[in-house]
Amino acid sequence: MDKIKKTPDQWREQLDPETYRITREKGTERAFTGALNANKAEGVYSCVCCGQPLFESDTKFDSGCGWPSFYQALSSDVIDEHSDNSLMMQRTEIVCSRCDGHLGHVFPDGPAPTGLRYCVNSASLTFDEKK
Numbered sequence: 001m002d003k004i005k006k007t008p009d010q011w012r013e014q015l016d017p018e019t020y021r022i023t024r025e026k027g028t029e030r031a032f033t034g035a036l037n038a039n040k041a042e043g044v045y046s047c048v049c050c051g052q053p054l055f056e057s058d059t060k061f062d063s064g065c066g067w068p069s070f071y072q073a074l075s076s077d078v079i080d081e082h083s084d085n086s087l088m089m090q091r092t093e094i095v096c097s098r099c100d101g102h103l104g105h106v107f108p109d110g111p112a113p114t115g116l117r118y119c120v121n122s123a124s125l126t127f128d129e130k131k
Helices: 008-014 017-024
Strands: 043-047 053-056 079-084 091-096 102-107 117-120 125-129
């Protein structure tokens, strides 16, 4: 799939201000406020910016951190990782591989089988419920 490249003005036309702040400026929503944090329905979580499918609901788990958490991405090529040394911490940022939209961070404290916790902003996702 080809990379999606848009100017900041084009993204602002497409996204509401809060979603733009989170996905295009590497922001974070407040813990426990995201619409998808408590979602337990079956389906697929996709990038709000470009629609690329990212996570299946059966990999979502309640980590207690206040953001939707997944132990595995849909495939190895849908998420890119970058070193993030902001806020005086060393973390690994995750972005959509198709549009570079900021999703959140991945941590090595998740459940089996991967041991990973993809901690994702609800504002970075859409959810398509399985019919």
